[in-house]
Amino acid sequence: xxxxxxxxxxxxxxxxxxxxxxxxxxxxxxxxxxxxxxxxxxxxxxxxxxxxxxxxxxxxxxxxxxxxxxxxxxxxxxxxxxxxxxxxxxxxxxxxxxxxxxxxxxxxxxxxxxxxxxxxxxxxxxxxxxxxxxxxxxxxxxxxxxxxxxxxxxxxxxxxxxxxxxxxxxxxxxxxxxxxxxxxxxxxxxxxxxxxxxxxxxxxxxxxxxxxxxxxxxxxxxxxxxxxxxxxxxxxxxxxxxxxxxxxxxxxxxxxxxxxxxxxxxxxxxxxxxxxxxxxxxxxxxxxxxxxxxxxxxxxxxxxxxxxxxxxxxxxxxxxxxxxxxxxxxxxxxxxxxxxxxxxxxxxxxxxxxxxxxxxxxxxxxxxxxxxxxxxxxxxxxxxxxxx
Ligand SMILES: Nc1ncnc2c1ncn2[C@@H]1O[C@H](COP(=O)(O)OP(=O)(O)O)[C@@H](O)[C@H]1O
Ligand SMILES: [Mg+2]
Numbered sequence: 001x002x003x004x005x006x007x008x009x010x011x012x013x014x015x016x017x018x019x020x021x022x023x024x025x026x027x028x029x030x031x032x033x034x035x036x037x038x039x040x041x042x043x044x045x046x047x048x049x050x051x052x053x054x055x056x057x058x059x060x061x062x063x064x065x066x067x068x069x070x071x072x073x074x075x076x077x078x079x080x081x082x083x084x085x086x087x088x089x090x091x092x093x094x095x096x097x098x099x100x101x102x103x104x105x106x107x108x109x110x111x112x113x114x115x116x117x118x119x120x121x122x123x124x125x126x127x128x129x130x131x132x133x134x135x136x137x138x139x140x141x142x143x144x145x146x147x148x149x150x151x152x153x154x155x156x157x158x159x160x161x162x163x164x165x166x167x168x169x170x171x172x173x174x175x176x177x178x179x180x181x182x183x184x185x186x187x188x189x190x191x192x193x194x195x196x197x198x199x200x201x202x203x204x205x206x207x208x209x210x211x212x213x214x215x216x217x218x219x220x221x222x223x224x225x226x227x228x229x230x231x232x233x234x235x236x237x238x239x240x241x242x243x244x245x246x247x248x249x250x251x252x253x254x255x256x257x258x259x260x261x262x263x264x265x266x267x268x269x270x271x272x273x274x275x276x277x278x279x280x281x282x283x284x285x286x287x288x289x290x291x292x293x294x295x296x297x298x299x300x301x302x303x304x305x306x307x308x309x310x311x312x313x314x315x316x317x318x319x320x321x322x323x324x325x326x327x328x329x330x331x332x333x334x335x336x337x338x339x340x341x342x343x344x345x346x347x348x349x350x351x352x353x354x355x356x357x358x359x360x361x362x363x364x365x366x367x368x369x370x371x372x373x374x375x376x377x378x379x380x381x382x383x384x385x386x387x388x
Contacts, residue, residue, distance in 0.1 A: 001036070003029055003086050005077040010086070012040055012301040015294035017093070019138070025301060026089050029074075038074065039089040042082045042301065059085070062154045069121035071141055071151035080304050087151070091144055092283055094203070095137035100286050101279065104206040108240055109271040110279065111203045114140065114148045115196075116267050121150035122196060123258035126189045130154075135195035136176045137202060146276030174219055175208045179250050182219045190252035193261070197247025201228055204236065226250075239266040 012025035022043045028035035059076035066072070075086040094114055098106065106114075118140055125132055132153050139152045178194035180187045202208050209228035210218035227248035230236055243266045246256040256264075 001031060003038070003074040005075055007077060007079040007084065007305045007307075010038070010040060010084070010305050011035075012298050012305070015297050016089075023297060023301070025298065029086065037089050039087045040301075041085040041087065043085070045078065045081045045083055059083075059154075065125070065153060067121055067124040069117045069147065069149055070124065070153060071149040080307070082304065084305075088143075090141035090149060090151075091280055092142050093138045094140035094142065094148060096287075097142065097279065097283050098137060098203060098206065100283055102206065105204045105234075108204070108237060108266075109269060110275070111200065111240075112267055112270040113146075113273075113276055114142075114203070115200060116262075116270060117148035118150055118199075119196065119258060119262055119267075122192055123262060125153060126192070126258045131187075131189050132192050134173065134176075135192050135199060136173050137199055140199075142276070142280060144277075144280070146273040146280060174215055175210060177219065177222060178252065179222050180252055182222045187252065189257065190255045193247050193255045193258065194249075194252070196261075197244055197255075198228075200240075200244050200247065201230060204234070204240070205231060237266070239264065242266070 009030045010027055011030070012027035014026045015023060016026045016039070017024035022041050025040045025042075027038055027040045029038050030036075059073065062073045063076070071087055071090065073085060073087055075084075077084050077086075118135075122132065122135070130153070132150070134152055135150075139150060141149050141151050143149060174182070176195040176198045178187060178191040181191050198208065210221050213221065227250055230241060230244055243261065243264050246261060246264065249255045
């Protein structure tokens, strides 16, 4: 079935998630008087730095991705100042699953099943010359059959522009960032592999490395410290340690690539799908949705979808900084002021960028001083020669 780019055929019912610059709704698409369930993600273009034509071209690229472990994009459209992305409605993000069911980490069999799915998706993107750039647990979504799908490929680029294969723009979530990305150096597919390694760490421990640091501090630690090591108090298998090690190398060229990772021994022991489906069911019992929560956002979204006006540039209708929606969120988070908020990303990044610029300036000054010093020495030599 074709999902057409006609806003008024979509209707939202419930807010199911909220990211740094997007809201995700459960909703429907109407075709021949039948309503088909979909997930509808809206991104406020007032916050994006790309022009609309470029953005639409990129959504076409996304729509061409075709892999069983990549969440498909059915349709994308710009209506008013929002980009609307239409996708299948999946069951739960792996982040919410972890936080709700296993705050100190899943066992290796479950991790292997989930991450083998994700790794195949990453391998597909990398083989096609793409970089995901926002590999993190909230972008891994489970369907009703216990399969995990990688979502939001390319969406990070709507927030910030890019042009080359080797990119040097800051994108993604700081705690998952590879050292070369945190350090504003050019990067390639290996950056995704680092983030994949961080996800393995998070799934096995329940928390992220440097999770309790201030944002800047966390980024500096990623740049300056040795890669995170898994807890020695836990009984992790040798195969798991080897896998994490192969991902978390500070030098990107020393990380294995996705197809090499797929051949590692760790993947030979995986849980069967039924076990994943049971885990999903357990989650569905645990969470307690509030049916009428965020009704205001739902009403606003529907008003915009039904309105005739197409691309407009008026100011934001939604406050994206509102409290997190519901339900699936996170029983065991540390004190709020200690967490890196997604919304802090820009502040953090501009901070690090400033730092990097300052270091650059200092280096340049240093080079100048050295040159002057050399010249001075030369003159001194000449002077001494004349004296002799
Ligand atoms: N297709 C989907 N089906 C079900 N839930 C989704 C879907 N896409 C996103 N979500 C939920 O919405 C949340 C917010 O998504 P997003 O705006 O991409 O931010 P983030 O990935 O940073 O959490 C996700 O964490 C996930 O729980
Ligand atoms: Mg996402």
